[in-house]
Amino acid sequence: MSQWPDTRILDLLGIELPIIQGPMAGATNSSMVIAVCNAGGLGSMPAAMLSSEQLRDELKTIRQHTTKPFNVNFFCHQPPAxxxxxxxxxxxxxxxxxxxxxxxxxxxxxxxNRAPFDEAACAVLEEFRPEVVSFHFGLPDKTLLNRVKATGAKILSSATTVEEAIWLEQHGCDAIIAMGYEAGGHRGMFLSDDLSTQVGTFALVPQVVDAVKVPVIAAGAISDARGVTAALMLGASAVQVGTAYLFTPEAKVSASHHKALRTAxxxxxxxxxxxxxxxxxxxxxxxxxxxxxxxxxxxxxxxxxxxxxxxxxxxxxxxxxxxAGQALTLGKDIGSAELTRQLAEGALAKLNRH
Known part of the structure; x- marks a missing residue:
């Protein structure tokens, strides 16, 4: 599949498909990450709710079952007084x-128990050297970030406004996740706490693309090939998909969450x-x-x-x-690997018709 309109993310991260599985703390474990990576996308392991030992165990399992690049995601908030x-x-x-x-x-x-990125987490990264490390709520302090970069990892982080995207580029991100208001889970906002200024995915993506030089990853209410196609046509190099992966058998969600996803x-x-x-x-x-x-x-x-x-x-x-994100009704009960391939193959077919 070499006919993608923009291969910068594929080249940067060493992946085959421009599909990144969103890191969903509590719902994602190594089995989902492995399935997505082996299908050609980028699996993402959320670490915010794991101890160092739990993270080490998950990364060990991932390394044992895939030779493909994968992402580890951290929160980097300041603990409150x-x-x-x-x-x-x-x-x-x-x-x-x-x-x-x-x-x-x-x-x-x-x-x-949602912990910010710290020395102990950084030591685990230095041990396992994942190819990609992503952050939510900005970036960690410069000393820790430089240690992560020294492992060779590519750095991603979420922006919910153009201002945040520019800030992330200036502070060393290799690519930026443009997270629209429609997205499920925690807003990645960090320069402002004003929800009224948050922008929808398909308004945000082209503005971020125009504002930064690094590749842009679209996130928020992208759950099928139509959304992937639209994001790529707006200038994104890849998409990050979260809610659609909650419908897969690899997702670790409660019975109540499982039911709500399918009935809301x-x-x-x-x-x-x-x-x-x-x-x-x-x-x-x-x-x-x-x-x-x-x-x-x-x-x-x-x-x-x-x-x-x-x-x-x-x-x-x-x-x-x-x-859950606003496109939850587009979710389908299929496996993580199949979802990854369907998103990519469907989008490529649509792009090649234009």
Whole structure:
């Protein structure tokens, strides 16, 4: 498949198809990454919810089962200062739900475990030397970033505005993921917290393409070959697909999430901060309807999720984050490898007709 309109991402990352599987913390493990890589795309291993040992085990498994390049993804937020009053107020707001569901309100509040990129994570990268490393919420500090670059890894990060894309290029990214407002999961925004300025994928992509010299990867509501084709025709070198991979058997999603993905309408997703403290798109459930979807009372990222954990344990349909993008109704129940190939082959067929 050499007839792609722009082969810069293929050449840069050493992959065959311009399809990048989105790193979805909690839903993606090594089996999905391996399937996508072996199909010719770029599999992406999310590390934000893994300990160093868990990450090491996953990377070992990936290396054992594929010789192809793969991506490891990290969050690089600043951990918030403790705010006991805000945490107490948030938990008090949830007390009626604790009573209703029979959860122990007086037990210590669990701690949400999304960790930013740090020395320990960097040491794991230096050990395994993945070909690609991607970041969310900007980039880590220069010392750590230089250590990652010294391993030979290509650096990607998400931009939700043209300003963020320019910043990422200036600070050393080899390619930029242009993440539209339609995308599922956490917004990659880092220069602004103003949701009203966020741009849709197919308005954002050509503007980012015009603003930077590095290759651009389109992300957000791309779930079939039509979306891939449109993104490439707007100047993207590749696409990053998330929600469509949640329908594959390799995805590690709860029964409630599995059902919601297959029954929700395209209008039933919203941006919410109540599950983690940071804006993210998911399928609307009871917690989002009654507490948000955006709440000024939610503790800072990633602390908001802790007080919800006991409720989620009792009823994950109503109190868990059901991340999904706006194109969720286009999802199909096929394997990760087959999805990767279908996205690429369908797009190539459409492009070659023009």
């Amino acid at each position: 403790p705010d006991e009053q805000r945490a107490r107020d948030w938990k008090n707001l949830l007390e009626p739900y604790y009573r209703e569901l029979g959860a122990d309100f007086d037990a210590p509040t669990p701690v949400s 309408k395209e209008s039933q997703t919203a941006i919410t901060n109540i599950f983690t403290g940071r804006p993210a798109r998911g399928i609307v459930n009871r917690a989002m309807r009654e507490l948000g979807p955006m709440s000024a009372q939610a503790p800072a990222f990633p602390l908001a999720g802790g007080a919800l954990m006991p409720l989620r344990a009792k009823d994950d349909a109503d109190f868990a984050n059901l991340w």
